[in-house]
Amino acid sequence: MSPGELIIELFLMPLVAFVVGLGMVLMYRRIGARIQRRVGPPFFQPIYDIIKLYGKHTQISHGLIHEIGIIMAVGGYVAAETLLPVPGMSGLADKGGVVTLAYVMMIPSLGLALGVGQCANPNGSIGISRALTAMLAYDIPFILVIFGAAYVYGTTNLADIIAIQQQQGPGGWGIVQMPLLALAALLSLQGIMGKQPFEIYIAPAEIATGPMVEMSGKFMGGLFVMQCFQLYTVGVLYTTLFLGGGEYWLTFLPKIFSVVAIPMMIAFVFPRYRTEDVIRLLWKWPVLIALTGLAVVLR
Amino acid sequence: MSNELENIPIRQELEVLQSGQKRTNPLANVFDGLVKFCRSRSMFMLHYCTGCGAIELPPAMTSRFDMERLGIQPxxxxxxxDILLITGYVSIKTLKRIILTYEQMGSPKYVIGICSCTVNGGMYWQSYATAKVLRDYLPVDVYIAGCMPRPEAVISGLRELMEDISSGRAESWKKYYQHYDYYLGNQQKLFGEDWQTPTDIIAEARHYDLMTEHTLGEHTALLEKHQKPLEALEMRLSVKDKQKV
Amino acid sequence: MNQLALLVALPLITAFLLPVVNRVSTLAARWLGPLVLLVTSAIGISLWSQLGDSAVAVELGGFRPPLGITLYADRLALLFALATSIGTLLLWPSRGEEWLRQSTLALILAASGSGLALSGDLFNIYVFYELVAVVSYGLIAARSSAGSFAATVRYLIVSSFGAALALTGIALVYQATGTLNLAQLSQLAPTHLNNLQGLAAFVLMLIGFGVKAELFPVNTWVPEVYATAPTRVSGLLAGVVSKLALLIIVRLLVLVFNQPEALTVMLVLGMLGVVTGELAAWRARDFNRMIAYSSIGQLGIMFIAFSIPGQAGVFAGLAVALHHLVVKPAMFLLAGRWQGSLDRLAGAARTSPLGAVLFILLALSLIGVPPLPGFWAKLLVMVNLMAQENTLYSVGAWVIMGGAALEANYLFRVASSFYHRSEQQTPPVAHRTRDLATASLLGAGLVAGAVLIMPLADEIEGVASQAANRDQYVQTVNPEALP
Amino acid sequence: MTPLDQLLALSALTVVAVWLIGNRQVTGWNATILYAAQGVLLMMMSDLGYGEVQSIASSLTFKVLGHGLHWRFDGLSWFFALITIGAAFLASWFASGEWGQRYRAAGGSLRLFHVALALNVFSMLVLLASGDLLSLFIGWELVSWASFLIMALGSATATRYAMRYVTYAFAGAMAVLMALVMVYTRSGSFEFQDFRDAVPAMSSGSLWMIVILFVAGFGVKMALIPFHLWQAKAYAETPGPGAAFLGAISSRMGLFALVVVLVQLVGVERLADLQLVFPFFSARDLLSWLAVLTLIFATFTALRQHDARRLLAWHGIGQGGYMLLGVLIADDLGSAGGLMHVFNHATYQAVLFMTVTAVIHRTGTSDLNKLGGLVTRMPLSFVAMLIGIIGLAGLPPMNGFVSKWLLYRALIIDGSPLLFLGSVVGTLGTILSVYKLIHNTFLGQLRLEHVEVEEAPSSMIWPMMILSTIVFVTGYFPGLVLDWVASAQAAVGLPVLAHNLGGVPSHKGGLDMIWVVSVLLAGFGIGALVFFSGGRSKRVHQLDNYAGGHFLTAETRYQYSDNFYPGLMHLIGPWYRKSFRWLERGFVSTVDTLSQAMQGFYRVVHPSFYLLVAVVSALTWVVAR
Known part of the structure; x- marks a missing residue:
């Protein structure tokens, strides 16, 4: 691949991610509306929201770190997208691999944490404390899943992982090869996406949306952008590991949309767990399932 | 009090302001239009449920009327x-919080007074402990009268606000900066002379270039007398190695 | 070679002359003792250089053994005789009202100590041993306090019992062989003493002489005596006299009783000594008692080391003994102003910085931190212990290790308290210059030992190999005895 | 004189020179220059670091008691020496300016401090240079006592913790000595080569014993479980720059010695052959698990600390687990990860201790509940700490990530999910804890009494900035460090990692940090573009904050810091049972009881009775035989 093509890919991949992510946000809100028997927002609602937030006159900032936090939150995901191969574009998949990706995916939340920290709002800090605790909870099963996948495929290169699965057709997909790990991953996906029942760190009525409490205007807008990336990233990662990735966008898009649709549907019929219950739940069932799955694949 | 408000030439001034802001670049105008449109289609509301009127909001939000299809989210x-919904009577103690909250909102911001109590005190007009006329203290964009107004009325009020926003009429938030002295005066009458909020409105008015001759006055002078400095903590970067003698 | 007798005779005669001289001139009497010891030390050193690898035996009065009194000097004996003289000189009793009596006793101690080291037959050994014992009672009681008398009486009783036991052992030996000359015993031992009676005699002598050598369990006098006696006397007892008693036991082991059972008894008692001594020291709340218990532990290590069969054991034991010979007196010298409760020592480094540094140096060497000599001695012991087939020896190695770990703890607990800044307490007064100077001299010796470890090790190995050589002993004393 | 002789001589000279200059302000600067000179001498041996020369011997050799003593440097020693001298250089620089003035004014002796530091460096170099087991032990003891010296410099509290260290350390040293003697018995000498040759012939029982003793002894220094209790408090109480130095490298001496003994001499394969009762749990597994448990326990203990220095010190203990684990995996990736982590950890741990010291210097406290909001007042310190904690947490783009990546990759190849899980749990715990650190120190609400606080003085800022630059640059171009790591691997006989400037090329999933970091930076650039495309932001005061309509005042703190992770602690709080402290206390009281019994024995006033008993029993034994 020529450097020029690579550069184009590197620009295109986050852009695609953003656009698809907007669709996912819309889907999320539509799913919520349908489950609650509402109409839901109009098609362009995510864009309206983002433009409005960026267009606010007042952009309340608590200092430079507050701003850098948002930059890191968005920038981290922009970088993460280039490590995620999608149909026709491999980007930097061979430079980092799945372990790097898992760690790059932590950068946005830590950037956000920094930014929230400077707001000097205890609600925000409590939110971050809960979010990090939740991360400790969901990352344990998730990392076991990543271990299992990398071990089974014998590589951490996501492009190779896709290639291996596609060689064997749907029978060679990760979900068939290691169903238990796929299940555990799905459960921890709920946590990674921060959706109910694991959204205690937002808890609007209790801590006023936690980390977002002091976010106004483009700060909030940045977080909306980040949410698009986030939904996209988890969807693509799961698809890559377990659903054979994508050869064509036509097959790839339904896969990623259906992957993220599952946690979304779960989200709207659940209340939220307390932090300790989040940990208890995520350390118990997904970890048990993942360990069983590992025992199966390692045998 | 309310009579004084009538004397303020709000509309006129706003129009002048808007015409002054008219940009020369046609693309920028398109962009402004887009932003305005998006503002009207995406309203995040903070409902300050001070009284009984709040009960009408859940039906407006949920499946029967579904605010979200209008882009309105709590x-x-x-x-x-973007919107501050004040539902029901406002006691003096509550009013302090309302003002604080209002000042913390990011502009452009809109206030909707729901129920008669916010218009003229309603059934509480005799009470010593309630603020009767909300717009003496805050610029109110839309009143939705009724005791209580039905969800339909709420929705229609919100729709009216949407239209105001997209047509550029809902600019009352600027009034607060432009006539801060007036609002502050009313607030001081109610809360005493040492009344102060953490938000430095005068500095913000300067920041948004919304200073008029009505922004400052006798009341703001009173405020500045006792106001503790609340400038943001700027980063200080001075590295030196002090050598003690 | 007749100067050998001078080592014993000179101090002895001076001791008796001292009161007479005092009548003439107090000044002369005061300086006579140290002067004589200086002379004997010089004689010893000159003898050392003459001696080389050979040994020498002197029959006093020209009588041949078994009748005559034999003085035997190999480098080991000479070393200890020299150590006695120099040690007494360095730890010369301090001035005071009782100075005359003290000086006399110290001179007798030097004489009898040298005699003990140089004696070549059991009877003389017994006589000198008793003499040492009697003199030490006098020295210990010098402080004339109730505690000191009580300790002395206790010491006296145990010591006399011990002496009686030793005498019984000697009698048993004589009964079996008909001689007390060590050279002859050495020849007769394989046939006459390699039996129950021989072993019993050894056990009796081990326990008897062990009283002075702080052997478990006949060492219970140690903490009380060292805590109440003048610190210089304690230093002398712990540093020099205990080694002399040990020397006898080593001689007996090498020359007469080299059956494994004898070694086992010593090993077990030594281990018990280490365990009890170090453990007891760990909880000691009094400076003197702490180093007294520590001394019990160290002597235990020596017993363990000497119980290693062959030259290796003598070498290892000797190394530990010589190291202890330097360190322990120095410690007791520091105790001069630091005796009493350990809590009192907080902040002592402010008043006596050199003392504190010296203590740390001594402690480091005592627990065996490289590159100080204590480490090499300990390494030697460990290596040789582990080299033995018998697992009991490896247990000994473990015991020594554990003991050292405990010792590091309590010694450094004290050392670090020196540097505490406590506002409530006034730290103890500074050391006497004389004490500090002597201790510094010993400390410097220790450092020199670390620097010159290579020649020193070779030298000690030479001494040990000579000491472990039975044939040389027999041949020197009684040349015609061997075929 | 060989270059090694020159280095050791200069290092010894540093000690003397600093002693002679005495308790003056210039002492620190002189020491700094001398460390720089040592660094230059070390650089003259840089052939070692790039694997061009196998080893450089010292011309100094001794033969004591028939045991040869000699010293030499190889790739591994060079690598560790580089870290040592670098850490000492920067720590000494840090201590030379205002910190030193304040220290001296408060009654501390700069002479003693710098002598202690120089002594530490010297003893570490001696240890690193050791060419046989005996010189290893001598160096080991020197290091132990030198670090005791620097730890005991502080208050009475510091001395107490240093005492605890010395107790552990000396007991450990005795274990090492025991192991040495056992090796000597079996191989007949203290030479490395003879030990290596003797290993195959050793019975597994005695090898177990030797391994356990070595691990116990060296493990004390690197605070391996269960010998870890001393470290955090002792380091935390050490005077600031000293703590930075100790935290950076001191504990790693334990790792160095373990690498030499376990990897170079015994060999990890032999360890893997040493089976415990079960046929699937070997000595290697045991040690790996010790490493992982150390990591987890220490990290989660750190999470509970509210004193910044203790928090860091506990993390130092935990990070040691990664290093040992990496070395024990013993393939090219894992061991490179473990060894590289030594370097990485030294850089960020030093910078973290320095920032905390700077904060103490300015505010007088390191209590995380009494700080906050300092970012506006000490922005450069904040940046240094930020870079440090990202490194410590092991996230891209800092160097800590690279070493952890190598480790994870090796564990995946090795197929050890639980060890992998353990190390990830450690990383996650670290993230939680370091966020708490930076949040409670620099973020959140600025206290009234800290409004006038200034940025740290330049003598502190420079070392911090240099270290943070290293943390970032070696994360960007890990190949710089991996070169040295590779020659260290070669020196101890581990498989050498194939690497390039950007990381590890591999067709099975490699790492190219140049790309990853570049894309991350580009991402931040795009993020910034997106962000600044919005309107101009308006800074507000920290009290202009949403509080549910409540009016905030400066008198009432609006800050969340105490018990930072209540949800987590609610669940895992009861798991902190202080078991190890109980163990320690139990041991101490056992010794105490025994000691009491022994004193009782010596106090009893019937010595003659004992004599009689002794005689009778001894004679009975004689007769009974």
Whole structure:
């Protein structure tokens, strides 16, 4: 691949991610509306929201770190997208691999944490404390899943992982090869996406949306952008590991949309767990399932 | 009090302001139009449920009327919100919080007074402990009268606000900066002379270039007398190695 | 070679002359003792250089053994005789009202100590041993306090019992062989003493002489005596006299009783000594008692080391003994102003910085931190212990290790308290210059030992190999005895 | 004189020179220059670091008691020496300016401090240079006592913790000595080569014993479980720059010695052959698990600390687990990860201790509940700490990530999910804890009494900035460090990692940090573009904050810091049972009881009775035989 093509890919991949992510946000809100028997927002609602937030006159900032936090939150995901191969574009998949990706995916939340920290709002800090605790909870099963996948495929290169699965057709997909790990991953996906029942760190009525409490205007807008990336990233990662990735966008898009649709549907019929219950739940069932799955694949 | 408000030539001034802001670049105008449109289609509301009127909001939000199809979502902090919904009577103690919250919202921001109590005190007009006329203290964009107004009325009020926003009429938030002295005066009458909020409105008015001759006055002078400095903590970067003698 | 007798005779005669001289001139009497010891030390050193690898035996009065009194000097004996003289000189009793009596006793101690080291037959050994014992009672009681008398009486009783036991052992030996000359015993031992009676005699002598050598369990006098006696006397007892008693036991082991059972008894008692001594020291709340218990532990290590069969054991034991010979007196010298409760020592480094540094140096060497000599001695012991087939020896190695770990703890607990800044307490007064100077001299010796470890090790190995050589002993004393 | 002789001589000279200059302000600067000179001498041996020369011997050799003593440097020693001298250089620089003035004014002796530091460096170099087991032990003891010296410099509290260290350390040293003697018995000498040759012939029982003793002894220094209790408090109480130095490298001496003994001499394969009762749990597994448990326990203990220095010190203990684990995996990736982590950890741990010291210097406290909001007042310190904690947490783009990546990759190849899980749990715990650190120190609400606080003085800022630059640059171009790591691997006989400037090329999933970091930076650039495309932001005061309509005042703190992770602690709080402290206390009281019994024995006033008993029993034994 020529450097020029690579550069184009590197620009295109986050852009695609953003656009698809907007669709996912819309889907999320539509799913919520349908489950609650509402109409839901109009098609362009995510864009309206983002433009409005960026267009606010007042952009309340608590200092430079507050701003850098948002930059890191968005920038981290922009970088993460280039490590995620999608149909026709491999980007930097061979430079980092799945372990790097898992760690790059932590950068946005830590950037956000920094930014929230400077707001000097205890609600925000409590939110971050809960979010990090939740991360400790969901990352344990998730990392076991990543271990299992990398071990089974014998590589951490996501492009190779896709290639291996596609060689064997749907029978060679990760979900068939290691169903238990796929299940555990799905459960921890709920946590990674921060959706109910694991959204205690937002808890609007209790801590006023936690980390977002002091976010106004483009700060909030940045977080909306980040949410698009986030939904996209988890969807693509799961698809890559377990659903054979994508050869064509036509097959790839339904896969990623259906992957993220599952946690979304779960989200709207659940209340939220307390932090300790989040940990208890995520350390118990997904970890048990993942360990069983590992025992199966390692045998 | 309310009579004084009538004397303020709000509309006129706003129009002058808007015409002054008219940009020369046609693309910029398109962009402004887009932003205005988006503002009207995406309203995050903070409902300050002070009284009985709040009960009408859930039906307006949920499946029967579904606010979200209009792009209206509830939000919980003033930072994120565009609309401040004040439902029902406002006691003096509550009013302090309302003003604080209002000042913490990011502009452009809109206030909707729901129920008669916010218009003229309603059934509480005799009470010593309630603020009767909300717009003496805050610029109100839309009143939705009724005791209580039905969800239909709420929705229609919101729709009216949407139209105001997209047509550029809902600019009352600027009034607060432009006539801060007036609002502050009313607030001081109610809360005493040492009344102060953490938000430095005068500095913000300067920041948004919304200073008029009415922004400052006798009341703001009173405020500045006792106001503790609340400038943001700027980063200080001075590295030196002091050598003690 | 007749100067050998001078080592014993000179101090002895001076001791008796001292009161007479005092009548003439107090000044002369005061300086006579140290002067004589200086002379004997010089004689010893000159003898050392003459001696080389050979040994020498002197029959006093020209009588041949078994009748005559034999003085035997190999480098080991000479070393200890020299150590006695120099040690007494360095730890010369301090001035005071009782100075005359003290000086006399110290001179007798030097004489009898040298005699003990140089004696070549059991009877003389017994006589000198008793003499040492009697003199030490006098020295210990010098402080004339109730505690000191009580300790002395206790010491006296145990010591006399011990002496009686030793005498019984000697009698048993004589009964079996008909001689007390060590050279002859050495020849007769394989046939006459390699039996129950021989072993019993050894056990009796081990326990008897062990009283002075702080052997478990006949060492219970140690903490009380060292805590109440003048610190210089304690230093002398712990540093020099205990080694002399040990020397006898080593001689007996090498020359007469080299059956494994004898070694086992010593090993077990030594281990018990280490365990009890170090453990007891760990909880000691009094400076003197702490180093007294520590001394019990160290002597235990020596017993363990000497119980290693062959030259290796003598070498290892000798190394530990010589190291202890330097360190322990120095410690007791520091105790001069630091005796009493350990809590009192907080902040002592402010008043006596050199003392504190010296203590740390001594402690480091005592627990065996490289590159100080204590480490090499300990390494030697460990290596040789582990080299033995018998697992009991490896247990000994473990015991020594554990003991050292405990010792590091309590010694450094004290050392670090020196540097505490406590506002409530006034730290103890500074050391006497004389004490500090002597201790510094010993400390410097220790450092020199670390620097010159290579020649020193070779030298000690030479001494040990000579000491472990039975044939040389027999041949020197009684040349015609061997075929 | 060989270059090694020159280095050791200069290092010894540093000690003397600093002593002679005495308790003056210039002492620190002189020491700094001398460390720089040592660094230059070390650089003259840089052929070692790039694997061009196998080893450089010292011309100094001794033969004591028939045991040869000699010293030499190889790739591994060079690598560790580089870290040592670098850490000492920067720590000494840090201590030379205002910190030193304040220290001296408060009654501390700069002479003693710098002598202690120089002594530490010297003893570490001696240890690193050791060419046989005996010189290893001598160096080991020197290091132990030198670090005791620097730890005991502080208050009475510091001395107490240093005492605890010395107790552990000396007991450990005795274990090492025991192991040495056992090796000597079996191989007949203290030479490395003879030990290596003797290993195959050793019975597994005695090898177990030797391994356990070595691990116990060296493990004390690197605070391996269960010998870890001393470290955090002792390091935390050490005077600031000293703590930075100790935290950076001191504990790693334990790792160095373990690498030499376990990897170079015994060999990890032999360890893997040493089976415990079960046929699937070997000595290697045991040690790996010790490493992982150390990591987890220490990290989660750190999470509970509210004193910044203790928090860091506990993390130092935990990070040691990664290093040992990496070395024990013993393939090219894992061991490179473990060894590289030594370097990485030294850089960020030093910078973290320095920032905390700077904060103490300015505010007088390191209590995380009494700080906050300092970012506006000490922005450069904040940046240094930020870079440090990202490194410590092991996230891209800092160097800590690279070493952890190598480790994870090796564990995946090795197929050890639980060890992998353990190390990830450690990383996650670290993230939680370091966020708490930076949040409670620099973020959140600025206290009234800290409004006038200034940025740290330049003598502190420079070392911090240099270290943070290293943390970032070696994360960007890990190949710089991996070169040295590779020659260290070669020196101890581990498989050498194939690497390039950007990381590890591999067709099975490699790492190219140049790309990853570049894309991350580009991402931040795009993020910034997106962000600044919005309107101009308006800074507000920290009290202009959403509080549910409540009016905030400066008198009432609006800050969340105490018990930072209540949800987590609610669940895992009861798991902190202080078991190890109980163990320690139990041991101490056992010794105490025994000691009491022994004193009782010596106090009893019937010595003659004992004599009689002794005689009778001894004679009975004689007769009974």
């Amino acid at each position: 939000m919980v902090t003033p930072r994120q919100a």
